Amino acid sequence: MPKAQRQFRSQAIILSRRDFGESDRLLILFTPQQGKIRAIAKGARKPSAKLSGHVELFARSDCVIHRGRNLDILTQAELIDPYLGLRDHLGRGAYANYVAELLDRFTADEEEDGAALFLLLHETLSRIADAEDPRLATRFFELQLLDLVGFRPELLECVVTRADLLPERQFFSCEEGGVVSRAAAPQVPSRLLEIDFDALKLLRHLQRSSQSYSAVSSLRLAPPQHDSAERIMLAYITHLLERKLESIDFIRRLRQQMNGP
Numbered sequence: 140m141p142k143a144q145r146q147f148r149s150q151a152i153i154l155s156r157r158d159f160g161e162s163d164r165l166l167i168l169f170t171p172q173q174g175k176i177r178a179i180a181k182g183a184r185k186p187s188a189k190l191s192g193h194v195e196l197f198a199r200s201d202c203v204i205h206r207g208r209n210l211d212i213l214t215q216a217e218l219i220d221p222y223l224g225l226r227d228h229l230g231r232g233a234y235a236n237y238v239a240e241l242l243d244r245f246t247a248d249e250e251e252d253g254a255a256l257f258l259l260l261h262e263t264l265s266r267i268a269d270a271e272d273p274r275l276a277t278r279f280f281e282l283q284l285l286d287l288v289g290f291r292p293e294l295l296e297c298v299v300t301r302a303d304l305l306p307e308r309q310f311f312s313c314e315e316g317g318v319v320s321r322a323a324a325p326q327v328p329s330r331l332l333e334i335d336f337d338a339l340k341l342l343r344h345l346q347r348s349s350q351s352y353s354a355v356s357s358l359r360l361a362p363p364q365h366d367s368a369e370r371i372m373l374a375y376i377t378h379l380l381e382r383k384l385e386s387i388d389f390i391r392r393l394r395q396q397m398n399g400p
Contacts, residue, residue, distance in 0.1 A: 149173065150219065151202045152260055153194055154239040158184065166194060166213065167243060168202070169260060174253035175246045178204055178211040193218045197225055197235045197264060220261075224268030233393055234273040237386040238263055238280055244380050245288045259283055266352065274365050275358060281372050282346045290379055293317025294343045299326055308335050311371050313378035332374055338367035 151168035154175070159165040164183040168176050183190040193200050193216035203215035225235045242260055246253070259280065266276035285291055296303055298317030310319040310331040318339065319327050341364060348354040377383055 146203065146205045146214075147173075148201070148203050150199060150257075151176075151204075152199045152239075152257070152264070153196055154243050156180075156194065156196055164194065165210075168204075168213075169242065169246075169253060169257055170202075171254045171257040172252065174250040174256070175243065175248050176204070176211055177248065178213045179207075180213045180216070183213075190216050195221060195226075197222055197232075197239060199261060199264075220265075222264045222268040224270075225264065230393060231267050231270065231273050233386065233390045234267050234277050235264055237384065237390060238267070238277060240384050240386045241281070241284065241376070244382075244384070245284060245290075255287055256284070259287065262352070266356075274369065275355065275360065276352075278342070278368055278372060279345050279348070279352060279355060281376065282342065283349055285376075286346070286349065290316070291346075292342075292375055294339065294346055297323050299323040304339075306336050308333055309339060310334065311375070313375050316375075332371060334371050335364075335367055337364050338371065341368050342371070 149170040149172055151170045154167040154169055156164045156166045159179060162182050162184045164180045166178050166180055168178055170176060180190050180194050183194055190213065194213070195218070198218055199220040199222070200216045200218050202213055205212040205214050222235070225232045238260070242256065246256065263276055263280040267273040270276055282292075293316060296318075297320040298312065298315045299319055300323045302320060302323075304318060304320055307321065309321060310324050310327075311317070311334045312319050312327055312329055312331055314329040315327060318334070319331060324331055341358075341360065345355055373387060
């Protein structure tokens with residue numbers, strides 16, 4: 140919808156929120172039509188406020204938003220989906236926080252037509268909320284997000300020679316944006332990360348399954364395969380963003396606490 144419209148109604152998922160002033164909250168919302176927007180929920184920190192239960196973190200709500208000069212104002216909100224599984228499980232909540240932060244970092248404010256990203260976010264939060272192990276849904280989200288924002292990693296052939304990859308351990312170059320064959324590795328001056336072929340097959344499968352998460356949801360993966368795929372994805376994402384995501388450290392600390400010293 141055009142910026143000139145003074146008020147509009149839209150579904151929105153709350154990516155983040157923080158205290159603002161004495162009783163307000165500053166929200167970062169993601170919507171299907173306007174993409175990412177920032178809005179003030181006035182009085183939302185007051186227990187008696189009408190908005191308070193409808194602007195929970197990572198919740199999906201039906202919102203009425205008034206355009207402001209500097210910041211938009213959330214005037215009405217009705218909760219649609221709280222993704223309850225995120226609220227009673229610290230691990231799931233941590234992965235939801237990572238997904239939200241990742242989407243926030245890869246998108247600019249008020250980019251038109253965020254429908255595909257909004258649907259991906261909604262489906263991912265639903266999957267994480269119900270998942271025994273949310274890592275698979277998170278890896279799927281990473282690869283689909285990178286596709287949508289134009290940073291699809293090359294996983295099917297050598298990014299240097301364009302030759303098919305042999306079924307063996309390969310290398311990944313964040314700078315080149317994809318897998319480098321062992322034969323081509325000496326040609327690449329930048330840092331290379333080793334990736335075992337099982338982890339590469341997993342990432343390929345997730346990348347190819349963009350239209351159907353059900354094609355991968357039944358996978359049962361050993362921790363080393365998860366760890367290898369995660370290491371590559373986090374390295375690539377950190378390189379693209381030129382910064383480390385805050386949510387990653389929390390996930391790692393939580394994992395250490397759950398697994399013990």
